[in-house]
Amino acid sequence: MGNDNILTYLVENKDRMTKKHRHLVDYILKNHQDVTLMSASELSKQVGVGKTTVLRFIHELGFDSFHALKKELLKLQKSYSNKWENLQSSYDRDDDGRVVNIVWKEQLRLLDDMMTPHLIENYDAAIELMAKSRTINLLGMRPYRAAAIYMEALVREFSPDIRQLSQDSESIMDQVLHLDSEDVIVIFEYSPHLAKSVDVAEIAQQRGVPVIFITDNILSPIIKYSDIILELNSSQQYFTLIPMMSLIEIMVVELGQRKSSDSVDNIKQLSTLLKEKGYMVE
Template identity: 25%
Template sequence: MNMHKQNDLMKRIKNAYPKLSKGQKLLANYILEHYEKAVFLTAAKLGKIVGVSESTVVRFANELGYDGYPKLQRALEELVKTKLTSFQRVEVTSDRIDKGHVLKFVLQSDAEKIKHTLEEIDENIFNQAIDMILDARKIYILGVRSCSALAGFLGFYFNLIFDNTKLIHTNSVSEMFEQIYKIGPEDVVIGISFPRYSKRTIKAMEFSKSRKAKVIAITDSLLSPLIQFSNCSLIARSDMASFVDSLVAPLSLINALIVALCIKKKDEVLDTLENLEKIWSEYQVYENDEEYVTNYLAPNELQ
């Protein structure tokens, strides 16, 4: 897939522009100049702003080769995600949020992203990823910036399940390559990136693919630049609620990945946890019930 596929909408508008009607040209100009606003508009609202009918908006989408206005809007979403700076994201999304009900808006938005992810996920591809991971000589996990939290979570549980996991810690491209230069055909790389996509992650996946490793992408769209370097792509919806990346659906997908692998390796996982429980207890890693009662509940009951 071409790295610039996400600019496909702009190319379509440019190619179709000479044959567009006067009203459709007005729509094209508005989208080219104000795509960050157009992405949140219904066909009726977009038509009203530009001064054309809703049916003209629908015909415009068809003229560009999209099967209806929702498909055009999806292409706009992809464009916006890759184009907007953090500052612009705050500006654009602040208009969407009811300032008096921020909690409700964000939770509802996250719930919708999980719902869409569930509707769109391909279980065959998910199972393919499971098999790749189980067959791997070594598993490399890479996610930087906000995605480092997802990579760290996945790495924490993979270290309990497998003894061949490497979580890539990197602040630079050179450090990253120093950690993955031994990668080969028997290994798996799990690259995690969501808009705005990390160049470091993309370069690592490109390198891994060139070394014939199996590459699994965890990203938000089939238009993501990670896709072209992956053997297997797990898609989870993200959103841009202000400058904060909404990564709830990706985390839910990662949870599913961990649970599925735990089931496949149930006996080994149980042995590991049994041994770890003894260590955790001996070295007092976790608060136990007896300590909690003695230190917290008993003093309060005496008062």
């Protein structure tokens, strides 16, 4: 598996596996917490495959036993749980006046570690999907609404084909029902996850609408409804959207280049209009 955690590896390699192994992957991604309490025989019954298939699957993943797989899943669950607890407790810390230095260094570390080979590979697929889609629909709830609104503001400078799902939570489902396979939904959300975001992703999958999910949590229930996952590092010390915002700016620049001729013309026309109306000064 290299440096990938087990769930990342399963998501990325599922299509290369046999049909029965894909069934196991689907079940584990959806029920990873329950799997840690099962025996290999119980897992085989739940998935509808033989115990021999389960054991072969485990060995092909590089584990010596089913117990070793469960330990890896438990380790991941503990890691994400601890991270959220650390974020909550960070607001109670007394850093003796050095908050600015500590937070700045942490943000620089996150940016340095951001562009992993796994992220770059999925990033290329995400850009390709957004570039060819009829509309790009953005969803971010609570603090992640800021990320969705920021991306909308930047893209709208050169393209009208961007829509915001985050502003009116009452009508989100109505808007999703008007989308199809020619559109794409981009969901911004770190852990813990909101039920409405999960519902949007599930309905999108049912309607054949591709979903790009930007997150820090490969254990998210949104994963199983997502076509492309952009996994970012998040701080275990302080809450920050710096990696997410940086990724947005990278994506916007590339989308602008993909639509370069239209982008330049649209921005020039907008700039001229704003100057003529006195909304912009040199």
